[in-house]
Amino acid sequence: MNRPTRKTMIIIVVVIAVIVLIAALLLRPMLAQYSDAQLTGPDPVIAEIKTSIIPTVNLAEPIGWNDSEAPVATGPLRVNRFATGLAHPRTMLTLANGDVLVAETSGPADNDDDGIFGWIRGWIMDRVGAGTPSADRIRLLRDADGDGVAELSTVLLDGLKSPFGMAMRDERLLVANTDAVLSFPYTMGDLQISGSPHKLLDLPGAGNHWARNILLSKDEKRLFITVGSASNIGENGMAEESGRAAIHEYNFVTGASRQFAGGLRNPNGLALEPSSGELWTSVNERDMLGPDVPLDYLTNVPIGAQYGWPWVYWKEYVDERVEAPMPQFLTEYTRRPEYALGAHTAPLGLLFAEGGNLGPQFSRGAFIARHGSWNRKPPSGYDVVFVPFDERGNPVGETPVTVLGGFLTKDRDKARGRPTWLAWDKNGALLVSDDTAGIIWRVSTGPELSR
Template identity: 50%
Template sequence: MLKHVLRVLALVIIVGGAIVAYIAWPDTATLPIAAVQGDRPDISAPRVQTIPTVKVADVVGWPAGTTPTAAAGLRVGAFAAGLDHPRWLYVLPNGDVLVAETNSPPRKGGGIQGWVMGLLMGKAGAGVPSANRITLLRDTNGDGVAETRSVFMSGLNSPFGMALMDGQLYIANTDALVRVPYTEGATKITAKPELVVKLNGGGNHWARNVIPAADGKTLFVSVGSASNIAEGGMEAEKYRANILQIWPDKNWRIYAAGLRNPVGMALNPTNGNLWTVVNERDMLGSDLAPDYLTQVEFGDQFGWPWYYWGGYPDDRVEPKRPELQEYSKRPDYALGPHVAALGLTFAKDAKLGDRWTQGAFVGEHGSWNRKPVSGYKVAWVPFAANGYPAKGAKPVDVLTGFLDAEGDARGRPVGVTIDRGGALLVADDVGNRIWRVTAAR
């Protein structure tokens, strides 16, 4: 009996010591984040982790009278407050703003990663049930504040992306692309949504986005992976880590693959080509792998889960795919490791001053597994006249202050878009606000 007790005690000490060691010494970045940004990032050797570094900002909310900090020449105010986890935005032709108040569906799966993710969702303020609705916000007097709001649609399933095409409003639920007829000026839609295409829903990456293609005849729908590196097998990743192209007659195809979690999508105003921001993989250390912004063309394969950043192998993935390495497309622009790039919009219709006319705004939700933390801001990527990010340019801070002096999160930016007046709107999902950025007068 005594020997058994001693064995148990020894095991407790060993496990406890390992936990203490892990908490005391998580993987820390060895490179400045700027070194892992831009068109030529420093791709260092991976530091594979069995247990991820956990460094996520606790959510404290916005104290009364406080706002994010805007870049020089800009100012920011609240367009709307008191929302329930606002994540994505869509501006209707009449200027009304739709906001998807949404969150992850109930998560399934266990193991250490499932346990860690469950803890993180609660810590990051993302563990609340989804409101499953789209709310309409209307600025009736043009003062930059939404005076009225109404429940536009309800009863949805973790809705995210929204897009108008040919008189139909398309909504990307986590498990389906659906549509309803739209009449300009409507403040509520009660029609039963029509199923267009079923999608594989849920998983680690549940948010689905949708935008019309440049020709206005098809739609692009982004579907993130179910896991980090397909650790549950590739069958669970069927039609995931993809951008799909969908026709209104309900036909569809895989447009591009190997994209771990493409969320924000936008058309480049220079040439109408599709661009996206992508969340890259975890547990290779605080310096890898960079999230990225890239152009996407039909047939592209970006390497996930076997390769990252254009052909660097992830030796954790089995079975191997050596024949895919030379075909893994290199992204155009690195945003930095673990910034959680989600929002994307080009500045085509922005009226924010000369500095912000040629490039893209990116909503960086913020890291959970990097020390020090990264993201928690809205960044600007300058573009050149050729329609690509400017050579040698690094991201520029547009909206910061989402972390307070103690490192706690007042908010976390997600969706970004340009409103009818040329201002930048930013969905803050744990601050429960929509911020509006304008040129300072």
């Protein structure tokens, strides 16, 4: 067999080098150009689009917390472990008697999100410890002696399907599975639910964005339900997006439901602003337009509101990647979000202040748990922030205030945990679920407790 000539060998080496260089350029993450401060607030920078064939993947590796470690709270606030050893805790609901219900949950096993986003989603879930089968249950935590630590932890309800949102109404516990809202008979104080559920309504459950949050209206006659999109930008066809990327409203009197607002790619947190009574939500925007765009946001949601997904983001910016024809005059009636929460920060839990439980600087406004980015370098989010509001119920201030940080290590490539949901405990302390670490943190103004 003839050996290749020197010239042939040089050509082979050059070709290999070019291939390696091209691969390195394709795989190299795009660096963000703007700071968190520039990408938050009522008037944020809307950066230029920077698309790439292969999306940036930069998820901080989860390493957990040592026994002596805890998140870092602002100023005089103190942090302790309210509960530990939980199986991917997400949402929380504090009952009138002080019991705290926690949904131990993750995406359903039969989720049919295919393609590159399906692969990325699966990789992310494995990376953050959510790739194992969902526990599919509601756990009850009880701090009977009021010392800030739950001494009782027991399974209240299991056999669910990726449960997320919870609400209590007329001795019924309402639970939003990924594909339906169920109503269970429940006497407050009981440690187990054994009665059969009544189905209030079906929900679209296939595809991406499986979580369904719920919130009662102030008069408890209606129920708001979030349903995220089945895809990033409707790439599987808009027929699959029927009833998706929206907030729905269920009427307990008539048993009917309707779409309350649309064009919200993935709404998660729901809360009523105390001064105005308006419904507000935290929203995760689309991906693969670059590290600084578009911006996740906090906004009020009037009935009939439209926020543009998948064709439009931030009212006037058209996503040219969307193949489905854009509805006529969409940009004319698309609403602009009220407050930017940064690029790819993944805001989830949303909770309004109640009379300054955590001190005067947090007396009026919204707390938001920013779960953290998976596709931005440097990473964004991984914290709990506070957005001040004025007396009329409008957000003020150019940047949110950090309430709880320290979830990322100093080099920002590893995560001890990821803040997910927020609730008040019976004594007015802020509870923060950390789904990656399996911990519920408690933030208070009182003396520091054992971690």
